[in-house]
Amino acid sequence: MNYEIILFIIKLTLGGIAAFLAIFVMSKTRNAAWCFLVAGFLFSYAALVIELMAELGIFDVNAVKVAGLPLIPLICALVPSSMFITAFIIKLCKKQ
Numbered sequence: 164m165n166y167e168i169i170l171f172i173i174k175l176t177l178g179g180i181a182a183f184l185a186i187f188v189m190s191k192t193r194n195a196a197w198c199f200l201v202a203g204f205l206f207s208y209a210a211l212v213i214e215l216m217a218e219l220g221i222f223d224v225n226a227v228k229v230a231g232l233p234l235i236p237l238i239c240a241l242v243p244s245s246m247f248i249t250a251f252i253i254k255l256c257k258k259q
Contacts, residue, residue, distance in 0.1 A: 171215050182208040196253040203246030210239035 185204040188197065213235060216222035224235040 167218070171218070174211055175215065178208045178211050196250045196257065199246050199250035199253060203243045203250065206239075206246060207243040210243060213239055 181204055185201040189201040192198075213222060213224065217224045225233045227234040229237070
């Protein structure tokens with residue numbers, strides 16, 4: 164078996180557990196910082212699924228380009244990080 168497929172299976176399994184726990188945490192708290200953190204984990208998992216579909220040839224991530232850059236990998240790279248950054252900024256700015 165190809166080692167890349169095994170790594171994707173491990174990433175999907177652990178990412179699925181993290182996504183499930185993130186949804187569970189989101190249902191327990193309504194704090195904005197936590198919601199952005201959970202959204203970051205969910206977008207990370209979605210990016211992993213899109214990466215796997217692209218690797219298997221199911222999905223063409225290079226179909227849409229903006230300024231010469233493929234849009235889908237760009238979104239998959241920027242959205243989770245921006246969610247994490249937003250969560251940390253909210254947490255730092257919140258007075259306790």
